Amino acid sequence: MKGVIATRAPEAVVVDVTHGIPPHAVLVGALVLQQAVPYFPLGTVHVGVVDPGVGTERRALCIVTHAGCFVGPDNGLLSLAADTAGIRRIVELTDERFFISPRSATFHGRDVFAPVAAAVAAGTPATAFGPECTDLLRLHLPEPVRDGSAVRGEVIYVDHFGNLISNLTPETFPSGKFVVSVEGTRVGGPVTTYGDVAPGTTAALVSSFGLLEIAVRDGSAHDVLGHGAGSAVVLTPENGG
Amino acid sequence: MKGVIATRAPEAVVVDVTHGIPPHAVLVGALVLQQAVPYFPLGTVHVGVVDPGVGTERRALCIVTHAGCFVGPDNGLLSLAADTAGIRRIVELTDERFFISPRSATFHGRDVFAPVAAAVAAGTPATAFGPECTDLLRLHLPEPVRDGSAVRGEVIYVDHFGNLISNLTPETFPSGKFVVSVEGTRVGGPVTTYGDVAPGTTAALVSSFGLLEIAVRDGSAHDVLGHGAGSAVVLTPENGG
Amino acid sequence: MKGVIATRAPEAVVVDVTHGIPPHAVLVGALVLQQAVPYFPLGTVHVGVVDPGVGTERRALCIVTHAGCFVGPDNGLLSLAADTAGIRRIVELTDERFFISPRSATFHGRDVFAPVAAAVAAGTPATAFGPECTDLLRLHLPEPVRDGSAVRGEVIYVDHFGNLISNLTPETFPSGKFVVSVEGTRVGGPVTTYGDVAPGTTAALVSSFGLLEIAVRDGSAHDVLGHGAGSAVVLTPENGG
Numbered sequence: 001m002k003g004v005i006a007t008r009a010p011e012a013v014v015v016d017v018t019h020g021i022p023p024h025a026v027l028v029g030a031l032v033l034q035q036a037v038p039y040f041p042l043g044t045v046h047v048g049v050v051d052p053g054v055g056t057e058r059r060a061l062c063i064v065t066h067a068g069c070f071v072g073p074d075n076g077l078l079s080l081a082a083d084t085a086g087i088r089r090i091v092e093l094t095d096e097r098f099f100i101s102p103r104s105a106t107f108h109g110r111d112v113f114a115p116v117a118a119a120v121a122a123g124t125p126a127t128a129f130g131p132e133c134t135d136l137l138r139l140h141l142p143e144p145v146r147d148g149s150a151v152r153g154e155v156i157y158v159d160h161f162g163n164l165i166s167n168l169t170p171e172t173f174p175s176g177k178f179v180v181s182v183e184g185t186r187v188g189g190p191v192t193t194y195g196d197v198a199p200g201t202t203a204a205l206v207s208s209f210g211l212l213e214i215a216v217r218d219g220s221a222h223d224v225l226g227h228g229a230g231s232a233v234v235l236t237p238e239n240g241g
Numbered sequence: 242m243k244g245v246i247a248t249r250a251p252e253a254v255v256v257d258v259t260h261g262i263p264p265h266a267v268l269v270g271a272l273v274l275q276q277a278v279p280y281f282p283l284g285t286v287h288v289g290v291v292d293p294g295v296g297t298e299r300r301a302l303c304i305v306t307h308a309g310c311f312v313g314p315d316n317g318l319l320s321l322a323a324d325t326a327g328i329r330r331i332v333e334l335t336d337e338r339f340f341i342s343p344r345s346a347t348f349h350g351r352d353v354f355a356p357v358a359a360a361v362a363a364g365t366p367a368t369a370f371g372p373e374c375t376d377l378l379r380l381h382l383p384e385p386v387r388d389g390s391a392v393r394g395e396v397i398y399v400d401h402f403g404n405l406i407s408n409l410t411p412e413t414f415p416s417g418k419f420v421v422s423v424e425g426t427r428v429g430g431p432v433t434t435y436g437d438v439a440p441g442t443t444a445a446l447v448s449s450f451g452l453l454e455i456a457v458r459d460g461s462a463h464d465v466l467g468h469g470a471g472s473a474v475v476l477t478p479e480n481g482g
Numbered sequence: 483m484k485g486v487i488a489t490r491a492p493e494a495v496v497v498d499v500t501h502g503i504p505p506h507a508v509l510v511g512a513l514v515l516q517q518a519v520p521y522f523p524l525g526t527v528h529v530g531v532v533d534p535g536v537g538t539e540r541r542a543l544c545i546v547t548h549a550g551c552f553v554g555p556d557n558g559l560l561s562l563a564a565d566t567a568g569i570r571r572i573v574e575l576t577d578e579r580f581f582i583s584p585r586s587a588t589f590h591g592r593d594v595f596a597p598v599a600a601a602v603a604a605g606t607p608a609t610a611f612g613p614e615c616t617d618l619l620r621l622h623l624p625e626p627v628r629d630g631s632a633v634r635g636e637v638i639y640v641d642h643f644g645n646l647i648s649n650l651t652p653e654t655f656p657s658g659k660f661v662v663s664v665e666g667t668r669v670g671g672p673v674t675t676y677g678d679v680a681p682g683t684t685a686a687l688v689s690s691f692g693l694l695e696i697a698v699r700d701g702s703a704h705d706v707l708g709h710g711a712g713s714a715v716v717l718t719p720e721n722g723g
Contacts (some may be wrong), residue, residue: 002256003280010282014256015484015496023402024459039485039582039592041492052459055434100280105434107449110280161505193537193587208589218506218534243497244521251523255497264643265700293700296675341521346675348690351521 001047001114004100008118012045020160024052026077028157030139034080035209037067044068047117048077049109060093060112061136062126069126071117073108076139083138094130141167149174151235153212155182158228162220166233168212177238180204182214183231189238194218242288242355245341249359253286261401265293267318269398271380275321276450278308285309288358289318290350301334301353302377303367310367312358314349317380324379335371382408390415392476394453396423399469403461407474409453418479421445423455424472430479435459483529483596486582490600494527502642506534508559510639512621516562517691519549526550529599530559531591542575542594543618544608551608553599555590558621565620576612623649631656633717635694637664640710644702648715650694659720662686664696665713671720676700 005014017036021029029050037046044067051073059074067085070078071093093112096103098119100111116129144153144167153168164182180187190204190212197203199218202225207213212233216224243255258277262270270291278287285308292314300315308326311319312334334353337344339360341352357370385394385408394409405423421428431445431453438444440459443466448454455474457465484496499518503511511532519528526549533555541556549567552560553575575594578585580601582593598611626635626649635650646664662669672686672694679685681700684707689695694715698706 001280002258003277003282003285006254006256006285007280007282013488015488016257016498017484023461036485039483039489041485041489044485044488053436056436058436104449106446110449195535195538195540205588208586208592220505242521243499244518244523244526247495247497247526248521248523257498264702294677297677299677345690347687351690 001049001110004110004114005118005121008115009121012118012121015040021050022157024050025157026050026052026075027139027141029077030080031141031156031209031211033078034084037081037085040068042067045117045120046070046078046081047109047113048072049113050077051075051108054108055105058137059133060108060116061133062091062093062116062120062129063087063136064089064091064126069117069120071113071120073113074137076137079136079138082136089126090133090136091126092130092133095128098124098129144168144172147234149237153233153235155214155227155229155231155233156211158222159213162216162222162224163207164214164221164225164227164231164233165207165209166212166214168233168235169210170206170212173212174235174237178235179238180212180214181234181236182225183227185225187214242290242351245351245355246359246362249356250362253359253362256281262291263398265291266398267291267293267316268380268382270318271321272382272397272450272452274319275325278322278326281309283308286358286361287311287319287322288350288354289313290354291318292316292349295349296346299378300374301349301357302374303332303334303357303361303370304328304377305330305332305367310358310361312354312361314354315378317378320377320379323377330367331374331377332367333371333374336369339365339370382410385409385413388475390478394474394476396455396468396470396472396474397452399463400454403457403463403465404448405455405462405466405468405472405474406448406450407453407455409474409476410451411447411453414453415476415478419476420479421453421455422475422477423466424468426466428455483531483592486592486596487600487603490597491603494600494603497522503532504639506532507639508532508534508557509621509623511559512562513623513638513691513693515559516566519563519567522550524549527599527602528552528560528563529591529595530554531595532559533557533590536590537587540619541615542590542598543615544573544575544598544602544611545569545618546571546573546608551599551602553595553602555595556619558619561618561620564618571608572615572618573608574612574615577610580606580611623651626650626654629716631719635715635717637696637709637711637713637715638693640704641695644698644704644706645689646696646703646707646709646713646715647689647691648694648696650715650717651692652688652694655694656717656719660717661720662694662696663716663718664707665709667707669696 061074063070063082065085070082072078103111153166155164156167187204194217202216214221302315304311304323306326313319344352394407396405397408428445435458443457455462543556545552545564547567552564554560585593635648637646638649669686676699696703
C-alpha cells in the first residue's frame, strides 16, 4: 500500500496509526480510527483496512467529512470516525481506472484503497471515483443493558498492555458512586489513573479513548484476571442495587 | 538504521515495508520483497535485512536493477526481487569508507547496509562501493513434485492472519479441475476470494502474492487446522488421480 | 502522537525507532534509546514513552543535550541517553498551554510529550515549557557482582530474536580468558559473531549494543535454554576461579 501511495502521490506524507488491530476485528479498528482522527490535521486522508469481506459484494467507499477523507471498505470500519467528523458526501468506488490492474480478489487495500487515497491526496475530487450514495454500513458499540440499578456491559477488546476495554462510556454510568466488577470479580470504583492504586492492583478507569477499562497497574489485566473479549463488566451503585 | 539514513541522506523518504518477517526466515523475506517491489516507484532503494549469517564470510551486495537498487546480504534475500526486476549490475560492498566505523560484528543492517543505501539515495554510483561481481546466491521456492496426476507442494510460511502460504503457483496447478488437501484434510477446489465460502469454512485460493494459500474465512487456518510451515499441500485432479 | 506532531509541526520528519519495548520495561526502553541516539542527526528531538507512572506525581521533562532534545517522563527512560549525550539543561514541563486540552490522565504521550516535542521541532526554546531543574531520575544497569575471580551478572531482557541480553559490558569482564555460563549452563568463551559457531549452537558474544548476550545461532536462546530476564550470567576465568 505504501508503495502504491509513494508511486502515485509522491508528495504525500504517510503516517502509520497502527498495525496492531487483531485480524478481522472491524469494531476495534473503527474505535481506534475514531479516536485518532481528531488529532490529525484537517484534510488528512485516512485509509483503513480491516477487510474480512474483501472480494464479496461489500462496497468500497470514499467518505468526505469535515475532518478529511476516509477511504476503505463499507463494513463499518470508517463509520464511527466519519459520523463523528460529520459526513458531507459518500462516494462508492467503482471507476476501475483508479485501481491497480489487475485487481487481486483478496487485497483491496493495495489495489483499490491505496490508489484511491493517493488520488485524493493528489487532488482528485471524490466524485471522480464513482456514484454518490446516501448510506453506509454503520457499526455500533454493543449497547449496555440496564439491570435494575446496575448497568451491564462487556469487554470489547484487550489492548497491547492487557487492559480490558469495555463498551461503557461515562454517559452510561449509574448516577452516584458505583463499583465495577468483571465476571463477578469486584474491582472497586473507578480511579483517575493507574498511579492511584498500588502496583499489581486491579483498577477500573476511563481510558484515554473515553471507554471504561479494567487495568492492573504495572501488569496485564488480561493475564491476571484471565478475562477477555466478551467478559461481563457490571457497574453496581454503591448503596446496593 | 533509520537514524543512519536520516543522518546521511536527509532528503530520502523512508518507508517500512514490514518488520514482521520471522527471525532467520530468509525465503519469506525474499518472497515479501519480490511482491512489494513492483508497487514502489522506479529508482527506489530497497534495503533488506534478514541476516542470520552476519559476520560470516557471506558477502554484502548492492544490486542495480531496472526497478531500482537492492542493498543487503548475499544470502538470497534480494535474489527473487532482483531477478524479477532484471539485474543490470552486482557490486560487492567492500569499501569501508562507506560503513559505520567501528563496524559491529552482528548488525550490518545498521553499520553496512543502511549507510550504503543512504549513499545510493544521495547519488553515489554503485561501482563506488566495491568490485563488480557476476553472481549472487539465489533462493528458490521448494519445487513442487509431480505424484502421478497429483501435484505435491508444502506450506512455506504462515502469514499474519494464520493463512497457510504454499509454494504452489497457478503455473504448477494440474490442468482441469482439482481439489486441494493439506496434510490429508480435503479443503476443496480453489475459490476466488474469502467471501466465496461461509464464515469459519476452510478454503484454498490464490493469494494477492500469486501463491496458493489455505485460509479459514474470518479465522486462522493455522489455529483451526493445526498445520504450519512444512505441512504437505496436495492438488488432486477431480476425476481421481 | 503522530497526529499531534503532524498537526503542530507539519515539517517534522517522524521516525519510529521501535514499538517493541515490552510494557512497563523502562530500563529496556532506556537502553534502546541510548543505543539509537548516536546514529541520528544532531538536533533530533527524541520522544520516549514507556510510562507506567502516568498520572502520578512523576514529572514530565524536556532535556536539552549536545545530541539533541529528549522529551518524556522523568522515570529514567531518558536518563541513559541524555547522560551519554551530555546534558545542557533540564526543564520540567508545566506550562499547560503547550498540552492537548483536556489532558487525559493515562496518555501523556499524546497529550503532553508529543505536543511539546512538536513545539521543540517547530523552534520553541525548552525554557518556554516550564522551570529549569537540576536533577532527573536516573536508571542504572544492575551492577555486576564480583564473586572471587568470577563476575556475576544477569539477563536484563530478551530481544526479538530470543537473545538473552545481560548487564555485562566489556569493562566488567575478568581479565584474561573466561567462560560464560547462564544459570549454571556453560556456554563457552565469547565469540565475535553468530557465524563463529555451528547452527543450533549456543554462544556468548558482545552485541551491537555493547552488552554481553547469549544467543543460539539461527535459533532462540530464550526457547532453547528456557532462561529469561533475571537469569544469572556468570563469567569465570578459564584457569578456574
